[in-house]
Amino acid sequence: MLRVAVLISGTGTNLQALLDATGTGVVPARIVLVVSSREDAGGLARAERAGVPTAVVRPEDYADREAFDLAIDDILRRQEIDLVCLAGWMRILGRSFVERWIDRILNIHPSLLPAFRGLETHARVLEAGLPVTGCTVHFVRPEIDAGPVLVQGIVPVLPQDTAESLRLRVLEVEHRIYPRALALVASGRVRVEGEKVQIADERPGERLVVHPLVLALAAASS
Numbered sequence: 001m002l003r004v005a006v007l008i009s010g011t012g013t014n015l016q017a018l019l020d021a022t023g024t025g026v027v028p029a030r031i032v033l034v035v036s037s038r039e040d041a042g043g044l045a046r047a048e049r050a051g052v053p054t055a056v057v058r059p060e061d062y063a064d065r066e067a068f069d070l071a072i073d074d075i076l077r078r079q080e081i082d083l084v085c086l087a088g089w090m091r092i093l094g095r096s097f098v099e100r101w102i103d104r105i106l107n108i109h110p111s112l113l114p115a116f117r118g119l120e121t122h123a124r125v126l127e128a129g130l131p132v133t134g135c136t137v138h139f140v141r142p143e144i145d146a147g148p149v150l151v152q153g154i155v156p157v158l159p160q161d162t163a164e165s166l167r168l169r170v171l172e173v174e175h176r177i178y179p180r181a182l183a184l185v186a187s188g189r190v191r192v193e194g195e196k197v198q199i200a201d202e203r204p205g206e207r208l209v210v211h212p213l214v215l216a217l218a219a220a221s222s
Contacts, residue, residue, distance in 0.1 A: 002029035002186045005081040007072070007089040008036050012043020013171065014087035014108055014178050019050045021179035029186040033079050035072060037091050053079075059091060069097040076101075083185060086140065087178070095142040103192045105140035106185070108178050110170050112152055113138060117145035122163040122170065131157055132214070133166065135174045137181035139192055148197045150190070151181040153209040169211065177209045 004022070006015050015034065021027045034047035039056045047054045055075055062068040068091075076084065086107040098105065111121040113136040125133045134154045141147035153173035157166060184190050184207075189200040199206065 003080055003082045004029050004031045004085060004182070005033040005035060005076055005079065005083075006031055006043075006047075006085045006087050008034060008041055008043040008087050009038055009090035010041055010043060010088040012041065012046045012088065014174055015043045016046050017175040017179055018085060018087065018182060019046065019052070021182065023050065027179060027183045027186055029083070029182055033075070033081065035075060037089065043088070065092070065094050066096065069094045073097060073100060083182075085178070085182065092144065093140070098140055098142045101140075103139055106137055106150070106178075106181060107140050107145070107147070108135060108137050108174055108181075109145050110135050110167065110174065112136060112154070113145060113149060120163075122166040125157060126161060126163060126166065133157055133170065135170050135177060137177055139197070148192050148195050150184065150197050151177045151207045151209065153177045153211065154214055155211045156213045158213075169213075173209055173211050180209065 006018060008015055019031060022029050022031050031052050034043065034052050034054045036044050036054065036056050037059060039058065044054050057068065057071050057075065059068045062071060082104065084101060084105045086105065111125070112134040116124050132154055134152055136149055137151045138149045139147040153176065155170050155173055184199060191198050
């Protein structure tokens with residue numbers, strides 16, 4: 001059983017999706033720790049309701065980022081963590097930390113990486129006039145929003161969309177692809193070769209989730 005820690009900074013909706021998936025026993029992984037960079041993060045209450053131990057590690061309590069990273073690293077190692085999932089974690093992890101945990105950190109990002117790295121992704125998608133966007137679960141590298149892609153989800157961009165309406169629709173799919181990505185890693189079928197993910201006995205479409213509206217729009221136009 002894979003021992004998982006989830007790092008959060010906010011409301012923890014992706015944390016909840018992971019808790020729900022692992023709580024059923026279908027995913028052979030167990031969330032044994034939730035670490036927050038903020039003591040007022042809503043995700044802490046979600047973890048407590050699920051009976052998962054929590055820790056708060058505030059960056060302002062440390063002299064620099066390296067000391068902050070070392071504090072998190074110490075907590076993870078003491079809990080014998082196998083895999084780290086970033087779920088709304090709003091702190092940049094330093095190169096040394098990432099390299100110590102290479103290929104053992106997953107992140108979810110609200111765009112189809114490598115497009116639209118960084119912040120304000122939905123507004124930027126709308127400005128670009130794209131017909132589709134999505135979200136990505138990837139293995140973390142020292143560069144921001146970079147690393148081998150594990151699972152992606154495709155979401156339509158509608159003519160009436162605002163950044164907020166698009167964010168909510170992408171979030172629906174985030175809640176589906178993160179548990180799928182965790183299940184794949186926990187299955188033992190995933191390996192990283194260079195900067196590509198290989199999955200043993202991969203099935204067509206296994207690494208792709210499509211929002212139902214995409215299918216409906218495709219059917220209506222055919």
